[in-house]
Amino acid sequence: MPPLDPLPLAASASNLLAAREQMAFTLGFHIVLSCLGVALPATILVANYIGLKKGDEAAIELAKRWSKAMAVTFAVGAVTGTVLTFEFGLLWPHFEQRFGAAFGVAFAIEGIFFFLEAIFLAVYIYGWKRLSGWAHFWSGVPMFVTGIGGAFAVVAANSWMNQPQGFTLDAAGKVVDVEPLKVLFNPATPYEVPHMILAAYMVVGFLVASIYATGMLKGRRDRLHRLGLLIPLTIGLIATPIQLFVGDTAAREVADHQPAKFAGMECIQETGTDQTEYLGGICTHHGVEGAIGIPGLDSFLVGFSTHTKVTGLNSIPADERPPANTLLHLAFDAMVGIGTGLLALGAWFAFAWWKRRDIPQTPWFLRIVALTGAAAILALWCGWIVTEVGRQPWIVQGYMRTSEAVTEAGGIWFTLALVLLLYATIGTIAILVLRSMSRRWREGGADPEAGAPYAPATEAPS
Amino acid sequence: MSKADAAAGILWVGATFYALFGGADFGGGVWDLVAGGPERGERPRALIQRSLTPVWEANHVWLIFVLVVLWTAFPEAFSAIFTTLYVPLTLAALGIVLRGSGFAFRKSIEGLQGRRAMGAAFAVSSLVTPFFMGTVVGAIAAGHVPAQGDGDAFSTWLAPLPLLIGAMFVATSAYLAGVFLVGDARRGGDEEMERYFERRALGAGVVAGALAVAGLVALHSEARYVFDRLTSQGLPLVVLSLLCGAALLVVLRRGGRRPLRPLAAAAVVAVIWGWGIAQFPYLLPTSLRIDQAAAPDPTLTIVFIVFAVAAVLVLPSLGLLYTLAQRDLLESEH
Numbered sequence: 001m002p003p004l005d006p007l008p009l010a011a012s013a014s015n016l017l018a019a020r021e022q023m024a025f026t027l028g029f030h031i032v033l034s035c036l037g038v039a040l041p042a043t044i045l046v047a048n049y050i051g052l053k054k055g056d057e058a059a060i061e062l063a064k065r066w067s068k069a070m071a072v073t074f075a076v077g078a079v080t081g082t083v084l085t086f087e088f089g090l091l092w093p094h095f096e097q098r099f100g101a102a103f104g105v106a107f108a109i110e111g112i113f114f115f116l117e118a119i120f121l122a123v124y125i126y127g128w129k130r131l132s133g134w135a136h137f138w139s140g141v142p143m144f145v146t147g148i149g150g151a152f153a154v155v156a157a158n159s160w161m162n163q164p165q166g167f168t169l170d171a172a173g174k175v176v177d178v179e180p181l182k183v184l185f186n187p188a189t190p191y192e193v194p195h196m197i198l199a200a201y202m203v204v205g206f207l208v209a210s211i212y213a214t215g216m217l218k219g220r221r222d223r224l225h226r227l228g229l230l231i232p233l234t235i236g237l238i239a240t241p242i243q244l245f246v247g248d249t250a251a252r253e254v255a256d257h258q259p260a261k262f263a264g265m266e267c268i269q270e271t272g273t274d275q276t277e278y279l280g281g282i283c284t285h286h287g288v289e290g291a292i293g294i295p296g297l298d299s300f301l302v303g304f305s306t307h308t309k310v311t312g313l314n315s316i317p318a319d320e321r322p323p324a325n326t327l328l329h330l331a332f333d334a335m336v337g338i339g340t341g342l343l344a345l346g347a348w349f350a351f352a353w354w355k356r357r358d359i360p361q362t363p364w365f366l367r368i369v370a371l372t373g374a375a376a377i378l379a380l381w382c383g384w385i386v387t388e389v390g391r392q393p394w395i396v397q398g399y400m401r402t403s404e405a406v407t408e409a410g411g412i413w414f415t416l417a418l419v420l421l422l423y424a425t426i427g428t429i430a431i432l433v434l435r436s437m438s439r440r441w442r443e444g445g446a447d448p449e450a451g452a453p454y455a456p457a458t459e460a461p462s
Numbered sequence: 463m464s465k466a467d468a469a470a471g472i473l474w475v476g477a478t479f480y481a482l483f484g485g486a487d488f489g490g491g492v493w494d495l496v497a498g499g500p501e502r503g504e505r506p507r508a509l510i511q512r513s514l515t516p517v518w519e520a521n522h523v524w525l526i527f528v529l530v531v532l533w534t535a536f537p538e539a540f541s542a543i544f545t546t547l548y549v550p551l552t553l554a555a556l557g558i559v560l561r562g563s564g565f566a567f568r569k570s571i572e573g574l575q576g577r578r579a580m581g582a583a584f585a586v587s588s589l590v591t592p593f594f595m596g597t598v599v600g601a602i603a604a605g606h607v608p609a610q611g612d613g614d615a616f617s618t619w620l621a622p623l624p625l626l627i628g629a630m631f632v633a634t635s636a637y638l639a640g641v642f643l644v645g646d647a648r649r650g651g652d653e654e655m656e657r658y659f660e661r662r663a664l665g666a667g668v669v670a671g672a673l674a675v676a677g678l679v680a681l682h683s684e685a686r687y688v689f690d691r692l693t694s695q696g697l698p699l700v701v702l703s704l705l706c707g708a709a710l711l712v713v714l715r716r717g718g719r720r721p722l723r724p725l726a727a728a729a730v731v732a733v734i735w736g737w738g739i740a741q742f743p744y745l746l747p748t749s750l751r752i753d754q755a756a757a758p759d760p761t762l763t764i765v766f767i768v769f770a771v772a773a774v775l776v777l778p779s780l781g782l783l784y785t786l787a788q789r790d791l792l793e794s795e796h
Contacts, residue, residue, distance in 0.1 A: 068570075075566030078519050079559045085529050086555040089544025093611065096533045097541030101757030104534025108768040111527045112776060118520040119779045126516045126792035142779075178760045408612065409548045422556060426563045429571070429580075436572045 016403050018412040019091040022419055024388070026083055028381055029423050033077030035380065037117065038151045038197065039204035040070050041124075041143035043232050048137050050231070058224040062231070065441055066208070067125045069434055074121055076430055080423075081114075091412070095395050095405035098175065102167040103160045105180045110153035117146035148197060155196045159188035162387070163257055164396050187257060191250035192387075198243040199383065203376045205236025206342070210373030211438075213366045220442075229359070233369060236376070237346035244339050248301075254390075255302045258397065259311035261390035264322035265332040266298055267291075271312040275299045280333055283325035322392050331382035331389075338379040342372060465763075466756035469535040470745065472769045474738045476531060480524035481734055482638065482727055485631070487518045489639025491561060491588020492632065493662060494581065500574070506643075507581075509655055511569065513646045516792040518565065520783055522558075527772075535765050536755040538609070539745045546613030547601055550594040557591030560584070592631040600627030600677075602746060603737060604685040609750035623680040630677055633670035634730060640666050641710070641726040648719070649788070657717070663726075664714045671707055674733070687748050692740035699736035703729045 044066045051060035085107075088096050096104075123131075124140035131139060160166075166182025167175050212228035255262040262268075267283040268275055275298035281291025296306035313321050322328060345368060352360040359365060395402040463471075490510045497503030497510075533540040544551060564584030568577050597619040601607060606618040618624075640663025647655035681689040692700060706729035713720050741747045745755045756762060786792050 072566050072570060075519060075562050078522060079562035082522070082526060082558050083555050085526055086551060088533065089529075089540055090548050090552055090555070093541040093545045096544075097537050097611075100533040100537030100540060101535075101761045104530065104537070104757075105761060105764045107530045108534050108765060111523070111530045112768060112772055114526065115520065115523045115772065115776045116779055118523050119776070119783045122516045122520060122783055123786060123792065127786070129793050130791040176758055178758050178764075180760060180764045407545060407548070409545060410615065411549075415552055418556065422559060426559065429563070429567055433567050433570045437570055 012403065012406060012408060015408065015412050016406045018416050019406050020402065022412065022416045023087060023091055025416075025423065026080065026087060026419060027388075028384065029427065030077065030080040030084055031380065031384060032203065032377055033073055033080060034151075034154075035200035035203040036070065036073045036207075037077050038147040038200035039235075040066065040073070040208075041117075041121070041140065041147050042201070043204055043208060043235055044070065045137065045140055045144055046235070047227070047231050048140065050227075052133050052137060056227075058222075058227050059231075061224060062228050064128055065437075067128070068437065070121070071125045072430060072433055072437075074118075076426060078118065083419075090409070090415075091407055092395065092402075092405040093407050095400065098173065098400060099164075099167075099396055101175045102164075102178050102183055103157050105178070105183055106153050106157035106160065109184070110150050110157075113146045113150035113153060117143055117150060120146065147200075151197050151200060152193050153184075155193045156184050156186070156189050158387070159192040160184075160186045161395065162186075162192070162391055162397055163188040164399055169399075188253070191246060191253050194246050195243070195250050195383070198239045198246060199376075199380050201239040202236050202243060202342070203373075203380055205232045205234075205239060206369075206376040207373035208232035209236060210370045213369035217363065217366050217370060229369070233349070236342070236372070237349060240339065240342045240346050244343060247336070247339065252302055255310065258391070260313070260316045260320060260322055261328075261386075262302075263311055263313045263316065264325045264328040264390050265386050266310075267325055267329045268298070268310055268312040269314060271309065271315040273299055273307050273309050275302075275308075275310045275312075277301065278329070280330065283329055288329075320393065322390050324389060328386060328390050331385040335379045335382040335386065338375045338382075341375070345369070345372065464753060465759060465766075466535075466753045467743075469531070469756060469762050469765050470738075470752045472765060473528060473531050473535065474735065475769075476524055476528040478731055478734050480521070480528055481634075481730060483517070483521035484524055485592065485635040485730070486638040486642045487514055487521050488561070488588045488592045488632075489635035489637065489666075490514050490643070491565075491585050492636045493639055493643070493659070495585035495589055500578070505652075505655060506658060509643060509647060509650070509652070509659075510639075512793075513643060514565065515569075516787045517783060518562075520780060522562070525558075531765060531769075535757050535762055536745055536752075537757060539750055539755040542607055542609055542611035542613075542746060542750065543598070543602065545611035546607045546615070546618050547598050549615050550597045550601075550619050554591050554594040554598070557587040557594065560587035561591055589632055592635045593628040596628035596631030597624040599631070599737075600624030603627065603681070603688055603741060605687065605747040605749070607746045607749075609746055609754075621684065623677065623684040626673055626677045626680050630670060630673040633666050633673055637663055637666035637670050638726055638730060640664075641722045644714075645721075645723055649790075660714050660717060663722075664711060667707060667711055667714070685747065687744075688737075688740045691742070692736060695742075696736040696740040699732040699739065703732035703736065706732065 044063050047059045047066065048063040050056055051058075051063060120139060120142040124136065124143060127136050127139055160183055163186045165186050166179040166184075168177035170176045209229050209232040212225050212232075215225050216229060251262070254265075266275075267278055267281070267288045269285065269287055274296050276293040276295050277297035278288040278291035278293050281288040299306045299308040299310055302308050302310050313325075348360060348365070352358065352365075391397055393401050393403065395405045490513060494503075494507055494510050497506045529540075532543075560583045564580045564582075564587065568580035568584060571577055571580055601619040601621070601624040604621065604623040606621065606624070607613055640659045643659040644656055644663060647653075647659060678689070678692075681692065706725045710722060710725040710729065713722060713725070743751050743753070745752050783792075
């Protein structure tokens with residue numbers, strides 16, 4: 001196994017590692033919340049719609065509860081997203097300095113979507129009591145549109161980092177001309193953007209479903225739990241087959257345009273035809289150890305023929321190979337594996353529903369659904385590891401190395417430690433808060449939100 | 463006016479909105495911090511909570527807008543600022559996280575202890591965050607940020623002018639919040655809270671004014687270029703700000719029911735644009751001019767389009783949100 005990031009022991013190299021870890025950690029934290037921001041509105045609106053259309057009080061109650069939970073997750077998402085904005089300057093100032101004029105465009109557009117989402121989310125979340133049913137429902141529809149628009153803009157920026165285009169550099173490497181549409185609609189946009197939006201719907205669908213599956217396993221089998229399971233599970237299961245198709249296309253595009261990343265994630269050492277597809281295992285310079293190998297399959301998946309030539313790491317200059325191939329490879333396999341498992345779950349569910357208009361009766365179904373939330377988040381993280389670590393050593397593929405972008409500022413290890421501590425605390429409290437909200441709803445007890453911030457609940461004015 | 467100047471104007475518009483509305487939200491946290499124990503602070507905190515809840519996230523987006531426009535339209539300035547002032551910027555970013563999470567958690571967490579801890583995180587970071595943002599602005603205005611970046615990590619902002627501007631940001635936020643909360647109390651027919659925040663707005667206004675005067679003195683010695691222009695080209699705006707501020711103090715002292723918010727907002731807006739005029743044509747006085755820092759033309763065009771879309775879509779939506787909030791159609795409890 002090659003060592004992780006063979007860095008010289010210079011100060012900037014130490015900064016590079018710290019900055020990458022901090023970026024990875026803060027992005028990994030935020031991305032879960034941003035999935036909730038992208039896909040939870042639609043999930044809530046579906047429940048709201050069913051509730052209004054059929055006069056179903058359980059569906060309305062679900063929409064209310066989910067929007068209260070969203071108030072918490074959106075707040076944390078807004079501030080952790082702001083941290084990422086700061087980190088562009090705090091960790092990667094030279095990236096912005098050189099390319100801000102080119103890819104900043106995508107973030108400027110994202111700004112508009114985020115603005116509108118924040119506004120209509122507030123109107124929807126806090127409009128339950130005083131806005132009338134359908135007016136309230138429609139006030140929430142912009143959240144759904146802006147969530148998708150915002151995801152498009154942010155992921156287009158990331159796509160551009162993978163397949164940059166739409167700018168002209170002068171002799172000094174300064175951006176002198178920009179074609180904004182080419183930046184936004186770069187070759188990676190058509191697969192990265194839908195891949196991420198579908199991922200958001202899968203994360204939200206399975207995460208919410210897993211919470212209600214857990215409740216049902218504890219014997220709560222009322223209509224509220226049934227709907228709370230069915231609505232998000234259906235959304236997640238519809239997204240899954242589309243996602244596998246998009247992901248499969250994406251992998252082929254990566255093989256074409258970012259062969260180093262593809263060789264890293266599939267652990268291909270030697271360029272050639274008839275490449276073996278390895279499932280699992282540890283990457284070494286001589287090939288994969290401890291993996292299940294399927295001869296020719298990798299070539300077949302890339303070009304629908306075992307004769308397809310696939311680039312191996314030996315064709316990539318040593319200083320342009322992605323680091324940590326085992327991590328990349330296992331992350332890729334885990335993502336695909338989880339996706340495939342969820343597809344199978346969907347087939348099982350669809351069959352049972354077609355037979356008896358009900359979920360499968362065995363408790364194993366609920367047990368598995370209860371795990372899908374964590375599984376979907378794991379797959380999401382794995383996908384981002386493949387995208388981001390696989391692009392290394394580049395921050396802008398072919399144009400700028402991550403090591404050229406990193407700050408020379410001191411104290412990055414210190415801020416990393418601070419951020420780890422702060423985020424761990426916030427993450428823990430967020431989960432505790434959501435759990436206690438859920439417990440209060442179940443017990444139908446007094447809602448502490450009704451009182452002043454510090455007043456004991458019993459003395460709170462109504 | 464060149465395209466680059468127009469882009470700088472957009473940056474200033476964003477900064478103005480953030481200072482007014484984001485600033486008032488921070489100020490709400492400052493008043494929460496000094497509201498006293500659970501019993502004594504119950505009513506002001508309830509009012510602050512009601513006022514902030516539906517709007518603070520939308521108001522916060524102006525900061526993202528400013529940062530994004532800065533790095534898109536003026537990437538060199540962005541990089542110079544962030545490689546020099548990373549210490550206060552990091553502290554401000556951490557403050558933003560604590561403020562937002564603390565505020566979101568405190569109303570939903572169980573137990574008085576938990577709520578007090580979350581409330582403290584919210585309130586303390588509401589004071590600390592604008593302070594560090596102010597030191598950043600002060601260091602830029604003072605000309606301590608070199609165009610090529612990598613200025614000294616500490617001496618650039620641990621200087622009289624940046625520290626004074628930091629304190630002024632806190633006082634101004636508190637002043638704006640005080641004035642806004644007077645209006646909210648009035649609307650709710652709560653005369654006691656109306657008087658409560660009138661007194662506090664008055665006090666914060668006096669402190670902000672005193673800090674502004676001290677800032678002028680520091681400006682005179684630390685940032686001569688900005689001082690000279692502020693007292694010539696920028697003078698009408700300085701005078702306008704003084705007049706609005708003074709008029710508001712008189713109205714507050716008399717305790718009348720005249721509208722306060724436009725005066726308070728005008729006083730703050732005049733200072734922000736006075737500062738802009740004073741450091742024109744520099745983005746980083748006096749090492750980086752606006753035209754030197756500007757991105758290529760097509761990028762600036764996109765920034766204009768984005769701004770136009772924001773004006774057409776975001777401003778009316780914000781108007782809707784504020785209108786609904788002011789008519790008490792949005793409630794944090796249900």
